[in-house]
Amino acid sequence: MKTKILNPSIINQIDNLYLKAKMIVEGYIAGLHKSPYHGFSIEFSEHKAYGIGDEVKNVDWKLWGKTDKYYVKRFEEETNMSANIFLDSSKSMDFKSDNISKFNYSKLITATLGYLMMQQKDATGLVIFDNEIKYALQPKNSKSHLKTLLSIIDKTKSGKDTDISKVLHIGAEQIKKKGLIILISDLLDDPKKIINSLKHFKYNKNEVLVFHVLDPKEMTLDFNQHTIFEDLENDEKIETEPWLISNSYIEEMQNLINFYKTECLTNKIDYHLITTNQDVGMVITEFLNKRRKLF
Numbered sequence: 001m002k003t004k005i006l007n008p009s010i011i012n013q014i015d016n017l018y019l020k021a022k023m024i025v026e027g028y029i030a031g032l033h034k035s036p037y038h039g040f041s042i043e044f045s046e047h048k049a050y051g052i053g054d055e056v057k058n059v060d061w062k063l064w065g066k067t068d069k070y071y072v073k074r075f076e077e078e079t080n081m082s083a084n085i086f087l088d089s090s091k092s093m094d095f096k097s098d099n100i101s102k103f104n105y106s107k108l109i110t111a112t113l114g115y116l117m118m119q120q121k122d123a124t125g126l127v128i129f130d131n132e133i134k135y136a137l138q139p140k141n142s143k144s145h146l147k148t149l150l151s152i153i154d155k156t157k158s159g160k161d162t163d164i165s166k167v168l169h170i171g172a173e174q175i176k177k178k179g180l181i182i183l184i185s186d187l188l189d190d191p192k193k194i195i196n197s198l199k200h201f202k203y204n205k206n207e208v209l210v211f212h213v214l215d216p217k218e219m220t221l222d223f224n225q226h227t228i229f230e231d232l233e234n235d236e237k238i239e240t241e242p243w244l245i246s247n248s249y250i251e252e253m254q255n256l257i258n259f260y261k262t263e264c265l266t267n268k269i270d271y272h273l274i275t276t277n278q279d280v281g282m283v284i285t286e287f288l289n290k291r292r293k294l295f
Helices: 017-033 061-067 102-119 143-155 164-174 191-203 216-220 242-266 281-294
Strands: 046-049 071-074 082-088 123-129 133-140 180-185 207-214 227-230 237-240 270-275
Touching (some): 082 164, 102 123, 102 143, 102 180, 102 207, 102 281, 123 143, 180 191, 180 281, 191 207, 270 281
Parallel strands (some): 082 180, 180 207
Antiparallel strands (some): 046 071, 123 133
């Protein structure tokens, strides 16, 4: 499913974060309803008039009380899932080679997942961090909570350098109710420490979903002229011809990605590499697939 409304460069032109998230989720649902896989891994609610062949147990009695008409719910699964989204706001997330930075893309998918989960009655929490926790919102489900969550995401600016593992270990100690942990980050930190901190959540019986967010040019070092590379977290600069180091760089980057893939698979952690030019719908699909496995 590929629609313009799910294109991050297009959707990022809208200022209102609530509207962005709403449009993405509703655009995604509309695409599914047009597909032959009507109902594939979906827990969305959709009402229709009660008719012949519908089961009485699916009647929405609250809606009947308000309208005096019978409606049934389709594709709804009542759960008490609790989820916490960890959003990396470190300075390296500011990088962009095109229209949208890693951080703005990550804010977009965080808002989309938050909106989606609360539409599905899932309690949703949020932790925004760099080398420490900047904001922490306990999992809840209400319209006011969604408003607060989106407001925090919208107002947050990128911060300092990164200490992903420290923050995740703190989170694993503080989150008492087991549920789903979602990490959204470029993972540009000590990979072994990051994996150990994710294992801490698994030890506490949580399910873990990782979205590894990179800019397309971070994958290929596709720069066609003499370039000054600057470390956004420590201001260190390197001046070079990209084509002289591209092969070595690509090999190291692929080694890093393969390390995360292998270690996550070994530890039963769902890992997904995404780039900032990818359709946001892919993130929704992976989340729903994970959620379906849990319930």
